Amino acid sequence: MLDFVYFPVSALLWCWHQLLALAFGPATGFTWMLAVVALVATVRALLVHTAVRQARSQAVLRTLQPHIDRIRGTHKDDPLAQMTEIRQLHREHGVRLFAGFAPMIAQAFVFLGLFHVLRSFDRTGAFAVGPFTATSTPLSPEVNAATANYFFGADEVRAFLDARLFGAPLSATLFGAGAAAAVFVVALVVIAALATHCTARLTPLAADNPTASVMRTLSLWVFPAGALVSGAILPIVVLVYFATNAVWTLCQQYLLRRAFMPEAAAPDAAPRQRKAG
Numbered sequence: 001m002l003d004f005v006y007f008p009v010s011a012l013l014w015c016w017h018q019l020l021a022l023a024f025g026p027a028t029g030f031t032w033m034l035a036v037v038a039l040v041a042t043v044r045a046l047l048v049h050t051a052v053r054q055a056r057s058q059a060v061l062r063t064l065q066p067h068i069d070r071i072r073g074t075h076k077d078d079p080l081a082q083m084t085e086i087r088q089l090h091r092e093h094g095v096r097l098f099a100g101f102a103p104m105i106a107q108a109f110v111f112l113g114l115f116h117v118l119r120s121f122d123r124t125g126a127f128a129v130g131p132f133t134a135t136s137t138p139l140s141p142e143v144n145a146a147t148a149n150y151f152f153g154a155d156e157v158r159a160f161l162d163a164r165l166f167g168a169p170l171s172a173t174l175f176g177a178g179a180a181a182a183v184f185v186v187a188l189v190v191i192a193a194l195a196t197h198c199t200a201r202l203t204p205l206a207a208d209n210p211t212a213s214v215m216r217t218l219s220l221w222v223f224p225a226g227a228l229v230s231g232a233i234l235p236i237v238v239l240v241y242f243a244t245n246a247v248w249t250l251c252q253q254y255l256l257r258r259a260f261m262p263e264a265a266a267p268d269a270a271p272r273q274r275k276a277g
Contacts, residue, residue: 009113189231
């Protein structure tokens with residue numbers, strides 16, 4: 001159904017795996033882990049321009065807030081006039097309120113594609129935990145090892161199945177891994193949860209926006225809690241994606257905040273200037 005997502009994602013992962021295999025070998029867990037990290041970095045790098053444009057729009061929108069409040073006060077009994085003038089103001093200053101949805105949608109498709117491709121390496125159901133990690137038609141280990149997975153041939157499928165991270169298969173979950181791999185899993189989910197929480201703290205909250213307030217609460221507490229829960233049910237290699245994506249988002253948000261909210265990056269600057277004046 002989503003082959004238009006699965007094939008490009010598997011092709012990108014295949015390219016990185018082939019490149020990294022030259023240095024570390026095709027059947028090492030380190031190679032596969034780095035391939036997932038490189039895939040995340042590639043996709044997020046392609047979306048940086050859109051993220052910068054959205055951050056710039058949000059910065060402009062903050063400077064326009066007094067004008068928007070004035071328009072709302074002037075046309076408080078005429079919602080249509082309010083909307084028309086605010087849209088005109090946004091258009092004149094190049095504000096694009098919905099530009100931020102494109103990266104979110106793209107990342108959602110990439111995750112769905114990567115999750116499906118990684119899960120399809122092991123269709124035996126040996127490490128399935130929960131209905132959405134199980135396969136509807138389990139294969140025998142012999143058939144699974146001889147079945148291609150989108151861009152990956154049977155040899156590469158076997159390389160994935162033979163790979164180990166801290167002694168555990170890449171498809172293993174927390175409860176199917178050994179002690180060393182379990183420590184690695186816990187580290188990944190803690191990193192993902194902390195990065196998600198810190199990103200929410202760095203994200204500016206729009207004034208008088210109940211929806212933004214709810215989303216901030218979810219991002220601060222619910223999403224990090226979800227990351228912790230995911231550690232018990234998702235394969236190790238998928239958790240590598242989660243942690244990498246969360247850390248990238250945190251670093252990107254920090255840099256965008258410094259670039260477009262200098263007063264937040266240097267909170268003591270304004271008091272010093274007032275004192276000097």
